[in-house]
Amino acid sequence: NAGVTQTPKFQVLKTGQSMTLQCAQDMNHEYMSWYRQDPGMGLRLIHYSVGAGITDQGEVPNGYNVSRSTTEDFPLRLLSAAPSQTSVYFCASSYRSNNSPLHFGNGTRLTVT
Amino acid sequence: DQQVKQNSPSLSVQEGRISILNCDYTNSMFDYFLWYKKYPAEGPTFLISISSIKDKNEDGRFTVFLNKSAKHLSLHIVPSQPGDSAVYFCAASGRGGGSNYKLTFGKGTLLTVNP
Secondary structure (H helix, E strand, O other), rough: OEEEEEEOEEEEOEEEEEOOEEEEEEEOOEEEEEEOOOOOOOOOEEEEEEOOOEEEOOOOOOOOOEOOOOOOEEEEEOOOOOHHEEEEEEEEEEEEOOOOOOEOOOEEEEEEE | OOEOOOOOOOEEEEEEOOOEEEEOOOOOOOOOOEEEOOOOOOOOOOEEEEEEOEEEEEEEEEEEEEOOOOEEEEEEEEOOOOOHHHEEEEEEEEEHOEEEEEEEEEOOOEEEEEE
C-alpha cells in the first residue's frame, strides 16, 4: 500500500499564481484533512472532508479551496498565492470509526515569493 | 490562544535512560489525545493515544499518562534509543466538536537521544 501520497514534494510560486496540491490515499479512508506547518508552530487544520462530496473549514481556511469528488482524492487549491502561504502542507486520512488515528503524507514544501 | 501546549521546545537524554515529554491542554471538551512522531522531511506518524476514560496506556517502550484534573499528559519512552530522536507532537480532539480528523496540535518537542 502506498498510503497517503502528496505531489509535488516541492513547489515555488510567485505571488498571485494559482496551483493545486494533490493528495491521494489508497486505504479507503472516509476522512481526509489538510494541515499546514509553519516554523515554531504545530500543525493547523485548513480544510477537512468526512466523505465524498462533503467538505468543511478548519482553523485556517482563508485562501484555500478544496473539493472531494472521490473517496481517494482530496486536492487543495490556492487560487492566488500569497507569501503568507509559504509553508509545509500535509494531507492526512483516517477511517470513520472513533479512535482511528490520522495517517499523514510526507508533505509538500511550498514557497511563495 | 493555544489550546494544546508543549512548553519544552527540546529535550536531550542519554541512550537507555527515560525520556519524558509533557503536554498541557486548556479545552475541557478534549477527550482523546494522541502523540505523533516526526522525522525531518517526512509526515508525522502516529505513536500512541489515550482516551479520557483512561489514565494510562502502554505500547512497548511507550507509555502515555493522562491527568484530567490537571489537564496534563505525558509521554514516557523507556529505554530511549537514538532512533527515537525526532520531533514529538501532542494532539487532542473533542467528540463534541468532531472526531479524530480534527486534531489540535501542540508546537512539538525535539527529542535528541545521545548514544
